[in-house]
Amino acid sequence: MLGLLIEFSKSAVLAVQEYVQLQVATIRGVFSRPFYFHDVVEQFDAIGIGSLTVVLLTGFFTGAVLALQSGITLDQFGARPFVGRLISASMIKELGPVLTGLMLAGRIGSGIAAELGSMVVTDQINALRALGTDPVRKLVVPRVLAGFFMTPVLTVISDTVGILGGWIVAVYQLGVASSLYWTSITEALYLQDAWMGIIKPFILGYVIVTIGCYVGLGTKGGTQGVGRSTTNAVVAASVAVIAVDYFVTRVLITLLY
């Protein structure tokens, strides 16, 4: 029993060490040559534009359902007209970043793990190295850059359509005046909230992509291994999104407020 525990903690320490090493190599790859510019552009397109549909849909319906639910709650206090305040605050600070993060963990985390994993088991990663290319620079750096810079963009889009979704429900279902909705949206919005909402997705995007790359490159054992990696990447990235969100929020609250 104790032996098993020691075994487990050993492998956990080793995994963390490898994960950190990958990040160091990635950051070094961002700031030194060779830099595969073409692959970076390709990944911005695949990760950014490719994720637009799911982000639009989740953002919209999150805002809409938020309006419905808070409408009921606010009615108890006769505060229905303030529905906009609740939506903007919760969408921009929490739900936008976290739900976008979760959707990206599912879409990008799994995609990266599957792609890199199948490159590992078919020796394509070895072939890259044999041809003189560092797989971290060629494959990991472009994906990490794309995740880091596109997640905030996608989050802002998600926030925007969320607020629009809330507006539709507020006006057409709750009967709140349109102008009242918009004033209460802006009234409740403090600068700190905006900062919180924009800093988080950078970190979440970075975490999702580095986990996908780490799990993908560590794939072992044929096609089955690729399946296992894909699942592991989604689970690990999703849990990480929620956990990292909590810790980042704590740090930002002490720093900003």
Added chain:
Amino acid sequence: MPTFAIRDAETLERRSSPDRPAVVFKHVSLAFDGKAILRDISFTLLPGHTKIILGASGSGKSTILKLILGLLKPDGGEIWIHGSRVDRMPEAEMMKVRNHLGMVFQEGALFDSLTVGENVGYKLYEETDMPLDDVRRRVEEVLGFVRLSEHIEKMPSELSGGQRRRVAIARAMAFKPPTLLYDEATTGLDPITATTIDEEIVKLRDIENVSSIVVTHQLRDAFFVATHEAIRLGDQIEISPADAKKCDEAEFIMLKDGVLIFEGNAAELRASTDPYVQTFLS
């Protein structure tokens, strides 16, 4: 094409120094998870010569090639590639040594997101500053060499198994490495296609003076490569049975469970009285 011209000159210089072996293994050993995969392996590949590695499945043949490329590091012993010691070399430096080595992976390992032409020219496009027109010309040239010119725009998934192997050979030779490593380049192919690949190997060795390591468990192909030579006759390249001196430049190595149990030329292999070699040959 200045950069490439310089590299060609270097390549020639490397090839023409007969005192500097292409590959040397000295008492190399390797274990995975406590299980010995290779034990005390020593051999030398001279420039322009051929090493043929025979052995049953799982005997460690692919592992030897991965050690040469530095994709794996040995637990003990020394590995020398064209005069540099690589068994402890850091990855960044290893990248330079890999310029001397072309590898044909066991399943081809073509990049399935790139076309045939992009696969073949990969190293020239991405890792050299050779002008694109010259790369294009070189890609067409090597695809012509393996007789796949008309497939340049296809994706690897649209090719047959034998065609994919030939693309893998074209990719490995495109940047003119002085040493080529072939991992089961003919396994699972019909005898006719296998012979065309054997002929490419012989042609590269004798016309381009490439040192080769040929891993296989197909004796037919092993003996074909060992006992034939390519001669240029005007525009034509002719493959014919080699004389005894040429045959001596091809050496066989037989592995059994990670141990080297035989080393010698084709005639010696046929004459061996070792029971395991006997079973393998029959």
